[in-house]
Amino acid sequence: MPEPTPHPYCLEQEKRAITISERFPAPQDYVDFLRSEGSENLVEAYQLALQFCERVKQAGGQAFLVGGVARDHGLNRVCNDFDIEVYNLEPAIIQEIAESLGSVRQMGRVIAILKLSTTHGLDLDIVLPRPQAGFNYIPGQKFADQEKPQTTIRQSASMRDFTVNAMLIDPLSGDILDPYGGWEDLQARRLKVVDAEAFSKDPIRAIRALSFMNRFLFQLDETSLPAVRDCATRLHEIPGRRLNEEWYKLLVKGEKPSLGLAAGLSLGAFTKIAPHLPGNHWEKILIAVDQAAQDIRKQKLEPDPAFSTMLACICPTLDEATDKFLRSLELSGGIYQRVVSLIRENNESV
Numbered sequence: 001m002p003e004p005t006p007h008p009y010c011l012e013q014e015k016r017a018i019t020i021s022e023r024f025p026a027p028q029d030y031v032d033f034l035r036s037e038g039s040e041n042l043v044e045a046y047q048l049a050l051q052f053c054e055r056v057k058q059a060g061g062q063a064f065l066v067g068g069v070a071r072d073h074g075l076n077r078v079c080n081d082f083d084i085e086v087y088n089l090e091p092a093i094i095q096e097i098a099e100s101l102g103s104v105r106q107m108g109r110v111i112a113i114l115k116l117s118t119t120h121g122l123d124l125d126i127v128l129p130r131p132q133a134g135f136n137y138i139p140g141q142k143f144a145d146q147e148k149p150q151t152t153i154r155q156s157a158s159m160r161d162f163t164v165n166a167m168l169i170d171p172l173s174g175d176i177l178d179p180y181g182g183w184e185d186l187q188a189r190r191l192k193v194v195d196a197e198a199f200s201k202d203p204i205r206a207i208r209a210l211s212f213m214n215r216f217l218f219q220l221d222e223t224s225l226p227a228v229r230d231c232a233t234r235l236h237e238i239p240g241r242r243l244n245e246e247w248y249k250l251l252v253k254g255e256k257p258s259l260g261l262a263a264g265l266s267l268g269a270f271t272k273i274a275p276h277l278p279g280n281h282w283e284k285i286l287i288a289v290d291q292a293a294q295d296i297r298k299q300k301l302e303p304d305p306a307f308s309t310m311l312a313c314i315c316p317t318l319d320e321a322t323d324k325f326l327r328s329l330e331l332s333g334g335i336y337q338r339v340v341s342l343i344r345e346n347n348e349s350v
Contacts, residue, residue, distance in 0.1 A: 011062060011087055014153050015175070020183055023174045024073060030171075037078045041120040046171075048101060049082045049124055052116065053172055055097045061089030062170070067160075070167035070176055074186045075216060083125040085156065085168065091128060092144040098126055112143040129156035154179045158195045161205045162212070166194050189217055193224040199231065204238050206231035207246040210264045214254030220263065232269035240330035243273060247329060251310035252303070257293055258286040261314070273328070276321040277314065288313040308335050312342035 025033060027050055034043045053063040063086045072079040086094050095114060098104045103117045114126040129151035157166040163182035169175070176183070185192050191212055193199045209228050212218045220228060235243070250260050261277075264270055270277040278285070292313050296306045315322040318340060326336060 009150070009152060011153070015062075015170075015177060018153065018177045018179045019175045020178045022074075022176050022183055024070070024169045024171065024176055026174060027171060034078060039078055041118070041122055042078065042080065044118045044120055045082055045122045045124060048116065048118055049084060050171055051101055052084060052097060052124065052126070053170075055100070056086055056089060056094070057172065059089055059093055059097065061094070062087045064168035064177070065171055066168050067165055070169050070178075070182070071164045071186060073169075074164075074183065081122070081125070083127065085127055085129055087129055087153070090148050091146045094126065094128075095144045106143050112141060112146060114143050129153070130159040153177060159198045160194055161199060161202075161208060163192045163194055164218075185221075189219060190221050191218040191224065192221040193227045196224075196227040199227045203231040203234040204242055204246055206235060206267065206269055207243070207250060207264070210260035210267075210269065211246065211250040211254065213263050214250060214257050214260035216254075217256070217259070225267075229267050232264070232267040233271070235269060236272040240328050244329040244331065247311075248303070248307050251289065251314070252293075252296065252306045255290075255293060255297075257289040257310065261286060261289065274314075274325050276319075276325060279316070281316040285314055285316060288316075304332075304335055305338070308338040308342060311335075311339045312346060315339065315343055317347065318343045 024030070031043055031046060034040075034046060049065065053065075056063040063084050065082055066085045067081075067083040069079045069082065095104070098114050098116045101116060102119075105115050105117075107113045107115055111127060111131065115123040116126060117123050128146065129149045131149060131151060153168065157168070157179045160166040163180045163185045165182070166178075166180050167182045168177040170177070180194050181192075191209060199205055206228050209220060209224075213220065250264075251257050254260065265278055265282075289310060292309050296309060301309070311326065315326065322343070326339060331339070
């Protein structure tokens, strides 16, 4: 017998199938929440995101907030950036809508990203659904020149790192779409890889896992250990600039950096990218980073001084190994010199 003809893909049908009972706040309620947290610049960014999503809807498409928005909502935290994924609309029309709302530039090496800027300099990242294996993005290709993807919501979400980051939000309706059980994992503080094969394509996700353990007090799901450990052993493949960004998040953004560092050591994450760890001062380092994290919050240090302070904590001595580690991060000259000075000061005070 011939194979039955498959039903054409219906986004609304898939959306209904993966929408959970939890709701995202109505637009004005979320604006009020951002204002209550003193985030006026984010209010402007969110209102711009709402305008964009409404224009996409009017044009016949569907725009979702993706990434950390649903996660941070579940944790009652302010989301500091708004990423938007657009379905069922030609890329040229998406770009036209973005350009009608403000200044737009294109970024991205693996996928094309439109950055729509607010008047305060914050960016909305606008992307197409994440492509599946076999997709061949041509570096330098204009966003508007891409083909309209045929990717489903589940397929696109499967390319994300963790289930808690694979949820989508329709900010106009308040629907939360959860194709891989991220909301349940969020409530359990469980960090679970969505798809091991997709996860392994970017080793930087291993250090991101450590950062999440620190920042959100997540526990890594046992089924995800092999995928994270595999990436952890390949972190040396990542350019220093990207490692710099993730080290910053790991050390500065959380309340207990020691949790991420301890997990990283057990996973073998530092063997090649920070071979001076653990060294002879490991216990002191773990105590020092947690104390420094508290001091940074109390003093409300700016990002560069905060990062310098934390790097000095994990480099208790200035020798060939620590110097090589610091230089591998491609730090700015100012941060590098500040770290070196702090290491020397710390040693002189001992």
